[in-house]
Amino acid sequence: MTMSRPDQHISKTAGDKTGTHLPTLRDYSLVGRESALAEENGLAAAEWYSVKIDRKVLKGLMKRKDGPAIRDTIIWFAALALSGAGGIYFWGSWWCIPFFLVYGVLYGSSSDSRWHESGHGTAFKTPWMNEALYSVASFMIFREPTIWRWSHTRHHTDTIIVGRDPEIAAPRPPDIKTLLLNIFALVNAWKGIQSLILHARGRLTPEEESFVPESERSKVYRTARIYIAILVAVVVACLAFQSILPAMLVGLPTLYGGFMTIFFGLTQHAGLAEDVLDHRLNSRTVYMNPLFRYLYWNMNYHIEHHMFPMVPYHALPGLHEAIKHDCPEPYPGTIAAYREIIPTLLRQTREPEYHVRRQLPSGVDAVPYNPGAVFKTAG
Amino acid sequence: MDEGWIDACGLEDIEPEDVIGFSHGGARYALYRTDDDRYFATDGLCTHERVPLYNGFVMGQIIECPKHNGRFDFTNGEAKGAPVCENLKTYETQQRNGRLFVKIA
Known part of the structure; x- marks a missing residue:
């Protein structure tokens, strides 16, 4: 879910402050330079990281009602x-x-x-x-x-x-x-x-x-x-x-x-990494109160939803319990999420390359960065 | 063995109302068992975005793609609506001595 589909959105950055080379042009349209780059870099229709979960447990969570x-x-x-x-x-x-x-x-x-x-x-x-x-x-x-x-x-x-996701x-x-x-x-x-x-x-x-x-x-x-x-x-x-x-x-x-819609929706991905093949790095799970979860049908469990989209909304809290050991710490509430999102978006207006890097848990199940997820610049 | 028939797995390797994956000759297949112990085989990848169907969810004789929830009737390969528009290829199966054979050729 998201709130808008950018039409031919091209963003330009003036240059980075560290002196290292960073992409200076990001074309968010689906028919431009970044679209071709995503395919070249193996980011289009790629294999994504998925937390290991027992098949019987997953089948139980996927059960429709x-x-x-x-x-x-x-x-x-x-x-x-x-x-x-x-x-x-x-x-x-x-x-x-x-x-x-x-x-x-x-x-x-x-x-x-x-x-x-x-x-x-x-x-x-x-x-x-x-x-x-x-x-x-x-x-x-x-x-x-x-x-x-x-x-x-x-x-x-x-x-x-970028160049592939219309949302x-x-x-x-x-x-x-x-x-x-x-x-x-x-x-x-x-x-x-x-x-x-x-x-x-x-x-x-x-x-x-x-x-x-x-x-x-x-x-x-x-x-x-x-x-x-x-x-x-x-x-x-x-x-x-x-x-x-x-x-x-x-x-x-x-x-x-x-x-x-925008209050809930911005918590999903705003300010997080682009071009990674791991939903734990580009999506947020935010704890919300029962009224919000009713209005939002548990989409606050957004890492879980993206990783296992077949799991119905009513089973997402159970899925969260099953995979949280391998996911970043959930945000304790929407206020905590916005304490991160608002400063990040404001900073990105000046430093578009800046984004929040989610901290993954240490341990055998955690795969820090999917090797296919490294963004390669053109030229 | 008859020409084209491949020994794919044991019958009990597949749970009732479930699916497993099977690779042969560089291709991937999905093998299904219904809750009344009928066995079927299809191509392993969804016709929409090539996502492995053997990670999907079986409901009756429907397989649901794990990525986009596209659905096929795995008994005849019929695509059941958006986002899947193209039918899935199916393969004959036989049960012999506790094993599942698939006619791949």
Whole structure:
């Protein structure tokens, strides 16, 4: 999961302060120099480090269930209905604000984790339930389902490999203005509308062509037209009722309620290593309270999720216990994570080559750096 | 031995409702056992991103890729939807004297 897909993002560094040669140009697009370099360096679709885990234990953790996600989804929709009803009832008074705050977070932020887990096909045991939730949550988080399914597939193949991963949220140097605007999903929504129009016209960007197979493209065009029809219907309803209330319920919550998406999402990879073939070095596991873990569906166990994406969200705490001996120390909370992330991102605006080096445990199971992960510069 | 049939493993080397890997002639294969003790064999790598399927998860007669959760029916190789679009090659199997043979040629 991430918050944005950089389009032709090229970062430049003025030079390093130590006098040693470092890459001075990083092209985060999927069709540029770094993309070719990643393939040359063996970083594309490579073998990744994986903690050894007993097959029977892993099979137990991978076991699919319908029960937890049915329970959580009923609670989610009930909370959406109650908070939305409260917002409608108190519309016109200040009392509607707390109701829309809850509604917005459930709609515009919690949909991210539902989109993510059902996209992996691990939320439910029953496939149609995953597909149904995926369709609904994709619209709520304002992501086109087919595009993002393939984008996320690539994110798992080539996690934070520059030129390969379309979901690097904080490229170096980070674009702080975009990150701040995306607290309310403003840049993402604007790009999303541009993409919808492009796709509704039956076209893809060159980057999208690099990861969406031909056979899937008609779905992209059809869904973009459906999304536009829904948004037009909401605008028509607003005009008919002479009120923005319909948009407060459908569409706008992605913006005004989207702040927890970036709050959770930046903890995943921001400020960590690029171009390593070891999720322990480019992903964070952050302990979170039960409410956050409900909203985020346990994606705070992010090393675990990337290393074993078949393990459903409800089994991630168990997986964490099984592999934590071979992983860096988890962050004790989101505040601890942000104490690292914010200074790192600010420093990267001046020193793009800087990143956090995660400390692996010493011992026989720990493999400090995957030998395939050393980045080689061009020339 | 009949031409093309390869002795791949013992029948009990595969747990019920599970998969193991098998290499022969530089190629990798996945060998499956269902929970009612039927045996199947397919190519070992996913048709999507060449990820080893024998590290994946068996559910009934479905094998799920460990990396992207792409699913195949391993009894006939059928791809069950995105992100897998291309079917998986399957191979005949035979059980002989407690061993699993796969017709690879």
